[in-house]
Structures are given as C-alpha cells and as structure tokens.
Amino acid sequence: MAVQDATSEVLVDTLERSLRNRRIAKHVGIFLTLTLLWELGSRMGWLDPLFYPRPSNIIRSFWLIYFQNANVWFHLYSTISLVIIGWVLGSMLGIGLGALVGFNTVIRRFLKPYVIVLEATPRIAVAPLLIAALGFGVNSKLAIIMLVCFFAPFINTLSGVINVNEERLELFRSMRASKTQILRKLVLPDAIPVIMAGERLALTAALSGALVAEFIQRDKGIGSLILVYTRNLNMASAFACIFTLTIIGFLIFKGMEKLDHYIAYWKYEGGRERMSSKRKRTMVEP
Amino acid sequence: MVKHEQSMAAAGDVVVSGLNVGKTFAAGTVVALENANFDIKRGSFVSLVGPSGCGKSTLLRLVSGLIEPTSGEIEVHGTPVNGPRADISMMFQKATLLDWRTSLENVLLPTEINGTPSKADKNRALDLLKLVGLEDFAFSFPAQLSGGMQQRVALARLLQTGADILLLDEPFGALDEFTREHLNTELMRIVAEVRATAIFVTHNITEAIFLADQVVVMTSRPGRMAKIINVDLERPRPLSIQTSVEFNKLVEDVRETLGAV
Amino acid sequence: MSVSDQPIPLSGRILDIGVRFLPHFVLFAVIIGAWEISVATGLITSIIIPRPSAIWSAIVELYITEGTIYRHFFITLTEAVVGFAIGAGVAVSLAIASSLWDPFRRYVTPYAVVLNVTPGIALTPVIIAWFGYGMGSKIALAAIISFFPIFVNTLTGLVQVDEDREELFNSLGASNVQVFRKLRAPAALPLMFAGFKIGLTTALIGAVVAEFAQATDGVGVLMSRFSFQLNMAASLATLLSMTVIGLILFYSMEFLDDRIVFWRRESRRAAASRARARTWAAQAKK
Numbered sequence: 001m002a003v004q005d006a007t008s009e010v011l012v013d014t015l016e017r018s019l020r021n022r023r024i025a026k027h028v029g030i031f032l033t034l035t036l037l038w039e040l041g042s043r044m045g046w047l048d049p050l051f052y053p054r055p056s057n058i059i060r061s062f063w064l065i066y067f068q069n070a071n072v073w074f075h076l077y078s079t080i081s082l083v084i085i086g087w088v089l090g091s092m093l094g095i096g097l098g099a100l101v102g103f104n105t106v107i108r109r110f111l112k113p114y115v116i117v118l119e120a121t122p123r124i125a126v127a128p129l130l131i132a133a134l135g136f137g138v139n140s141k142l143a144i145i146m147l148v149c150f151f152a153p154f155i156n157t158l159s160g161v162i163n164v165n166e167e168r169l170e171l172f173r174s175m176r177a178s179k180t181q182i183l184r185k186l187v188l189p190d191a192i193p194v195i196m197a198g199e200r201l202a203l204t205a206a207l208s209g210a211l212v213a214e215f216i217q218r219d220k221g222i223g224s225l226i227l228v229y230t231r232n233l234n235m236a237s238a239f240a241c242i243f244t245l246t247i248i249g250f251l252i253f254k255g256m257e258k259l260d261h262y263i264a265y266w267k268y269e270g271g272r273e274r275m276s277s278k279r280k281r282t283m284v285e286p
Numbered sequence: 287m288v289k290h291e292q293s294m295a296a297a298g299d300v301v302v303s304g305l306n307v308g309k310t311f312a313a314g315t316v317v318a319l320e321n322a323n324f325d326i327k328r329g330s331f332v333s334l335v336g337p338s339g340c341g342k343s344t345l346l347r348l349v350s351g352l353i354e355p356t357s358g359e360i361e362v363h364g365t366p367v368n369g370p371r372a373d374i375s376m377m378f379q380k381a382t383l384l385d386w387r388t389s390l391e392n393v394l395l396p397t398e399i400n401g402t403p404s405k406a407d408k409n410r411a412l413d414l415l416k417l418v419g420l421e422d423f424a425f426s427f428p429a430q431l432s433g434g435m436q437q438r439v440a441l442a443r444l445l446q447t448g449a450d451i452l453l454l455d456e457p458f459g460a461l462d463e464f465t466r467e468h469l470n471t472e473l474m475r476i477v478a479e480v481r482a483t484a485i486f487v488t489h490n491i492t493e494a495i496f497l498a499d500q501v502v503v504m505t506s507r508p509g510r511m512a513k514i515i516n517v518d519l520e521r522p523r524p525l526s527i528q529t530s531v532e533f534n535k536l537v538e539d540v541r542e543t544l545g546a547v
Numbered sequence: 548m549s550v551s552d553q554p555i556p557l558s559g560r561i562l563d564i565g566v567r568f569l570p571h572f573v574l575f576a577v578i579i580g581a582w583e584i585s586v587a588t589g590l591i592t593s594i595i596i597p598r599p600s601a602i603w604s605a606i607v608e609l610y611i612t613e614g615t616i617y618r619h620f621f622i623t624l625t626e627a628v629v630g631f632a633i634g635a636g637v638a639v640s641l642a643i644a645s646s647l648w649d650p651f652r653r654y655v656t657p658y659a660v661v662l663n664v665t666p667g668i669a670l671t672p673v674i675i676a677w678f679g680y681g682m683g684s685k686i687a688l689a690a691i692i693s694f695f696p697i698f699v700n701t702l703t704g705l706v707q708v709d710e711d712r713e714e715l716f717n718s719l720g721a722s723n724v725q726v727f728r729k730l731r732a733p734a735a736l737p738l739m740f741a742g743f744k745i746g747l748t749t750a751l752i753g754a755v756v757a758e759f760a761q762a763t764d765g766v767g768v769l770m771s772r773f774s775f776q777l778n779m780a781a782s783l784a785t786l787l788s789m790t791v792i793g794l795i796l797f798y799s800m801e802f803l804d805d806r807i808v809f810w811r812r813e814s815r816r817a818a819a820s821r822a823r824a825r826t827w828a829a830q831a832k833k
Binding site for chain 2 (some may be wrong): 001165167168170172173174175176177178181185186189190192246265266267272275276279280282
C-alpha cells in the first residue's frame, strides 16, 4: 500500500556507470552536439526563436535574471521558504495522523472509504477552492502545499505501522513488552525507511503544489515568474527558470538521499559503519 | 520426562508440565495438538521431533504462553501459564534481530523491556556475546553479520533474559549443515553452562537425538505425542557419537515410530 | 474460512453487504448531519464551507437537471487518457529499447534523470504557449508528466530479472529475443502496471493543472470558475467529478492489471488455470 518513489536503483546505477569509464567526454560531446544543432536550427530559421529559445539566449537569460537584473532571488526565496514550511507542517500532520490511524483499528476501518476517495482525487485540484476560501496570499499557498504534502507520509506511515513483521512482534510479545514499548522500540523504527520514502515524495509534491498555487495567484514565486515570462514570450527567461527548478529538484533528490542515510542509517553500508564506530566510542568512553 | 502418571505436585524437580493439552485452530476444524501429557525435569534437554503439522511448534508456543490451549492446562514452576512470563525465554527460526540496533543493543533488548539496563546488564550482555564467540562484533549491525552469526546474537539475547527455561523453535533450521552442527555443539555447551532447561523443536532426527536427554516423537493429523525416547548417551558428546551403534539404534527407533503411523 | 461451495443467494449477499457497510453509512450520515447543523446555526461561516444540502443541490443541478458537467467531464477524461496513452507508449518503447541495448540506456539515462528531477508542472505555461489553449496542451502536459514513472518502472522490471531464471534460460541456449519475450517481458509486467497506475494519476493532474492555467473547457476550468465566483458548493460538486474520473482511471487499470498479471492472486490464478485446462482439452479433441 505504501507509495514509492519512481526513482529506481537501475537508473541511478546506469547513471553512475555511464559517468565512469571515461564516458563523460562522450556524454558531453553528445549534449553539446544537440545544443549546437538546436542553436543552428534556430539561426537557420527552422525553429521559431519566439517559441523555442536558443541555447545562447537561455544562457544569457540566466545571467540576466541572476546577476544583471537579479530579480529571480526574491521569487526563489518566496517559493523555497513556502515549500519547506509547507512540507514540514504537511508531512508532520501526515505522519501523526498515519500513526494514529495505524494504531487504532476502529478509526482505520471507518476511515478506509475516505482514504480511497482522497487517493483517487487529484489533490492539487483543490487549489482554486483553497485560494477562494483563504484568499490570495501566503495562507492559501501554504494550505495547498500542506494538502499535497500530506498524503504520501500519511499513507506510508499507516502502512509502515500496519505491516509490522509478525515474527518480531511475536518476539516482543514473548518478552512481555508493553504496547508503548512495542510502538517505540519496534513499530516506529521499523517504519522509518518507508516514512522517509513518503517524505521524499512529499517534498517533490510540495514544489509542484507551490508552482500551481503561484500559477493561479500570479503574485510572486518562481511559478508566477515562469508564467509572466511565457506570457511576454520571453521564453529564454522562462527556460532559465525551469532549469533553475531542475537544479532545485536535483538538490531535493540529493538532500533527501543524505537525510535518509542519516536517519535510516542501517540500510546503508556507510551508515552502519559510522554508527557502529560511534556507538563503540560512546560505550567505551564514559 | 515421563508420561503423566504421578500427580503434578508430587514431582519436586519438574519445571514444566502439561495435562491433556489440546489446541485447535479455525474454530475447531484443524486439530493442531491433541491430548498431550508431559513432565519436564529441571536441567533436562528435551527435543520435539516430527514432520510439518505435528504440532511441535504449537506445543512450544503453548508453553511460552504466546497462545492459549483449547483444552487442558500447562504449568511452569508450579503456576499455570496464562501469557508470556519472565522465567521463559524463546528463540525463533529466524534471528528476528532489529536492523537498527547493534549486536549488543539487540542482546540488551529483553533487559530494556523490563527497565533501564544497568552497567552490570551491559557487562553481562558483553559476556554473553563472548560466550557465543562474537565479542569482536558487539557493535556490528545485523546486516554486517552472516546468518550463523545473527543466530548467535539471538542465542545471546535468549540467555540475557536470565530465564531458566529456554524454548528453541528450530533455531538453526535456516542455516547450512556445517554451521548448524557447529552451533548445536555450542548450544549444548552453553545450555549446560547456564544450567537451563531446554525444549528444542526440530524436524531433523539426528539433531534431535544428538542434543537431547529425551526425544519426544510427534506425528501429524492430528498432532500428538507418539513416543518418548530416553537418550542415555554420556555427555559431553562429540560429533563422532553420531556414527556409534547406540546412536543409530535411537535413530532407528525414532524412524520406526514416525513410520508406524 | 468458508468450506461451502454453495453460492449464497443474491438477497442474502445484498443483506450481508448492507450489514457490513451499515456502520459506515451511519457515521457518514452523522458527519453530514453535524456539518449541516453547524453551518446552519452559524458555527461555521458558510462562505468558506457550504452546507451539505447546498452541495447536494449543486450536484443535482450540475449532474441531473442541467447536466453541464458531462461535456467538461469527458473532455478532461479524454485529455488524461490520451495524454497517458502517449506518455505510456513513449515510455514503454524507450524502456524496451534501453533494456535491449545497453549503450542506448547509458545515453538516455542522464536525460531521464534530468526530466525526473524537474517538476513537470513547471512546464505548464510553456506547453500552453507551444500547443495552444485547446486540448493539445493538456494532452501534452499529461503525457510529459506521466512519462517518467512508467519509464522507470518498466525499465526496472525489464532489467532486474532473477539471476537464477536468467541462468536457466542461458543454459537452455535461449536467444536474446527469447529471453526478452519469455522471461523479461512477463517478469516486468507487475512493475509496469504499477507504473501505469501512477502514470494515470499524474496524467489527470497534468490535464487539470493545464486547465487551471488556460482553457475554455474541462472540469479544471469549471473548478476555477466556480471557486472565483465563491460558489463553493458548485466547486465541491465539480471536485466530485474529478474523484470519479480518478476512480474510473484507477479501477480500469486495476481491472486490466488483475487479468493480465493474473499469477499474483489466488482467485485469478484459479480462473486462468481453468481457462487453460479448457483450451488444452479442446485442442486434445481435435
């Protein structure tokens, strides 16, 4: 039942393999050739530069929006701060409710139909409604981000809590562990990896949620900037913003990976070794 | 172990006893265990052997208090079993270690369940890890250990509780033959050292006889205790004892009992 | 555990379902009742939260008396399905090519990863500029954002094959085509369908978000129109149709999944086994 990230080991593996073995030069070569073809195509008049901006113009736009006009910073700050706050609040709510529902069979039974309905509804579709209800501004943006963030941590915490390993549960029962002990020492740590997978999805969703909110509100944020540039047919700058989001997306991906290594350390060779020596030190020193 | 003939109270050194114990599942449609009577003496090693579905694991879980009998009664140290208890410790076929804890922390788990571990508890856990030959792996995580080593940690955890009755449910069943033989020898040594009473479930006849003072042969459909065989081989037992004439006569006996049904 | 082979009479089954769902109905009625009363008595401001009875009359109006929803409903449904079909077609073809031809996989992977970390939603304004205000842009966005989960799941399924089975095929002297047709492709089906389910959900999101941004028809348009008229009841009634689209999409994929990947569930296994026994018998007669 848990929702998993689509990013697979296979892709990361291939990526690492293809970036080794002196293949980098080939990759860069192909990329540059494609870029050059695009540039040439545009200059030869095969691609309308009004709609399909030239690579050289995109690079120039990067310089414009970041340094010459430096107008992107304000919007970046607005988007990123809302995404982080909304993600933290929304996913905390999701984890909390997920655990609550997971432990209470009665609530779980009654909530099931609502979860099915909620799962089928595109959550982001509620955006106009929330904006109408809460008005333009930060409140409705935050509400939208929290809403799209909520679901993955909720459903993953729920399934992590429900799918406790039977044998381990039997072990705890044979040791006469109390309910709280089973929760604290078995269920929650066991659910951490799957909760983390939910958190990663939630952060990605948060960014999309913020963009949709900004498209509708058109006041500030990277989403409204993309919209305005596109409306003015300044496609090069719109693409510079989109590639900025690529970089943010990549940082989110890497950051969540790091966080996972830190929190669910026992899943990774390096994490195990780090904690192993750390615990040895704390045991020996005092 | 003798069939339940004399009264339960009379035998002073009996630590586990059962009277007409039965267990059915699925609203009585599946009889897992029928009319089991037994007395287990202090410090003895008892093997339960039989094919799948003979109720040997069910019997073990009944003694542990994880499940309740449908009929009859089980007593441990003279008091009826009605739930998991402190004087009983259990080990499973899978090591069931917690991935996020080091070996030492896994061994300390039962102590933590009963309160905050003291310095002495920690030292005891380290001693037990030494006893099972894992002193160098006290701070390793389960994923860094082999299957055999994980079971050794589980064995140390079993002993950490301080319980004098040890229930072992095919503890080395998932391991390869060599590791299993080695760990069985270790198990015999350790159980003797801590003077515990052990009930050991297995479907391996050789293993059952090699370890035990008494072998309970169980048959299936419905699960019942078919025969109790005393193993009067002297201890300590070397592995080579398995080729002796007496040992093979016992193997023959178990096979006949299993085949006769 | 039922032993009886006798079919339970229909009336009995309906009664059974009724009894099973009765608590749910009761709870639902209580929630609706409490909601209605608290809005009616002014406990909740009704501009933000409409009364259930108002939502009900909006539903009646939209779906029955005026029937305005249906045109928009089918437009959004079409956008999502066509977009999904295009995205899935491209994704599955690329995944097959990547699994068969390693160099291709190496050179395609970096772009797939870049596409994955970029929030597809960010492309909305650009896609609308490229494909216009009609259905084309909605289909394009749906296709783009449903592409990645399908691609990565299919590729993972095709590549991560059980080594023992592969060894078996090699020992039998199977050709690459045979390994693909008889081993890799069937083994990839469960993951591929998991990808399809995610892809359908994201395709619907893509269609709706593109409608928010700029469109004349579709439930997304209705949704934002009603929201900004502060007609919350109609807005929620429209949201219901999105849930219905989501449920239709999800359960039709589930239906296909269940029949094509029949070997995961006992009831489906039994049905497939009976069907094959019949085919076998029919052939034996000839």
